Amino acid sequence: MSVLSIILFFIIMxxxxxxxxxxxxAINNPFERxxxxxxxGIGVFSVLAIFFNLLHIPLHWSIFLILAIISPSGAIIRFxxxxxEKPKIGLTRENLFFTLTILxxxxxxxxxxxxxxxxxxxxxxxxxxxxxxxxxIASQKTAFEPSISGEVFKFMDAYPPSFxxxxxxxxxxxxxxxxxxxxxxxxxxxxxxxxFFMFCKKMTNDPVKAFFATxxxxxxxxxxxxxxxxxxxxxxxxxxxxxxxxxxxDDPRWKYAAGILIGALxxxxxxxxxxxxxxxxxxxxVKTIITRNTNKHIILAGLLGIAIS
Numbered sequence: 574m575s576v577l578s579i580i581l582f583f584i585i586m587x588x589x590x591x592x593x594x595x596x597x598x599a600i601n602n603p604f605e606r607x608x609x610x611x612x613x614g615i616g617v618f619s620v621l622a623i624f625f626n627l628l629h630i631p632l633h634w635s636i637f638l639i640l641a642i643i644s645p646s647g648a649i650i651r652f653x654x655x656x657x658e659k660p661k662i663g664l665t666r667e668n669l670f671f672t673l674t675i676l677x678x679x680x681x682x683x684x685x686x687x688x689x690x691x692x693x694x695x696x697x698x699x700x701x702x703x704x705x706x707x708x709x710i711a712s713q714k715t716a717f718e719p720s721i722s723g724e725v726f727k728f729m730d731a732y733p734p735s736f737x738x739x740x741x742x743x744x745x746x747x748x749x750x751x752x753x754x755x756x757x758x759x760x761x762x763x764x765x766x767x768x769f770f771m772f773c774k775k776m777t778n779d780p781v782k783a784f785f786a787t788x789x790x791x792x793x794x795x796x797x798x799x800x801x802x803x804x805x806x807x808x809x810x811x812x813x814x815x816x817x818x819x820x821x822x823d824d825p826r827w828k829y830a831a832g833i834l835i836g837a838l839x840x841x842x843x844x845x846x847x848x849x850x851x852x853x854x855x856x857x858x859v860k861t862i863i864t865r866n867t868n869k870h871i872i873l874a875g876l877l878g879i880a881i882s
Contacts, residue, residue: 581634586611586614593610598827604668617837631715667780670780674787735841736806773786835881
């Protein structure tokens with residue numbers, strides 16, 4: 574059942590991202606295109622999850638899955654009708670360093686999983702608090718806590734529940750709470766390395782520099798840990814948001830994807846939402862100074878993100 578939760582994660586996140594990227598300019602590199610869909614999909618899920626909860630729509634994995642497969646289903650039908658070309662992956666320098674980055678991310682994942690599963694329990698503090706909320710959401714299909722709960726659920730009502738909703742949806746399939754928390758927390762952190770590479774490559778237009786920057790981030794001990802908390806969600810949203818913001822220079826339509834990711838970031842975790850917002854503001858400031866342009870589409874993306882949040 575744990576394997577099914579992994580498959581479910583990638584289908585839902587990739588499928589939701591596929592829906593948004595259909596409205597964006599085509600991405601030529603197949604690696605970049607699919608991981609962009611994955612990163613954007615995590616942002617779409619975060620926004621949808623809180624929106625569904627607000628409308629009292631059950632937070633069940635099947636609802637997210639149905640929404641996720643609508644857009645890809647159309648693409649699959651067109652593919653078999655030969656209206657879409659088969660993707661071609663050439664042995665280019667960009668693909669080589671993208672592959673190396675994926676290997677680095679897999680290495681990072683294995684290291685974190687080894688650390689996480691070296692003992693059978695969760696760490697003290699936040700992970701246990703998250704586990705209570707996740708078990709409740711998974712069974713009751715809502716992130717609204719009961720009025721008699723008191724302080725039992727620390728990471729629901731008022732506190733943005735997107736991380737716990739994601740874990741709860743996956744837990745509905747895996748039926749192993751500790752495994753779900755440990756595996757997917759590590760997976761999200763490892764995916765952030767790939768999103769970091771994509772942002773650096775977009776910013777420098779050099780896959781070699783982007784790879785070595787990612788390698789340095791991989792080796793920094795202070796970059797995240799296998800400790801389970803919602804800050805993981807913030808980081809995995811922040812880096813795709815920077816990628817989308819940097820992609821605006823290629824096509825202004827990327828501001829819509831950036832707006833969704835910024836909106837998701839703002840409802841990911843309270844303190845990091847403030848910190849990351851300030852970093853996005855610094856990004857716009859430096860970008861404006863360098864380009865001597867107001868970069869109005871970046872401003873619009875930020876305003877869209879605030880509106881969504």
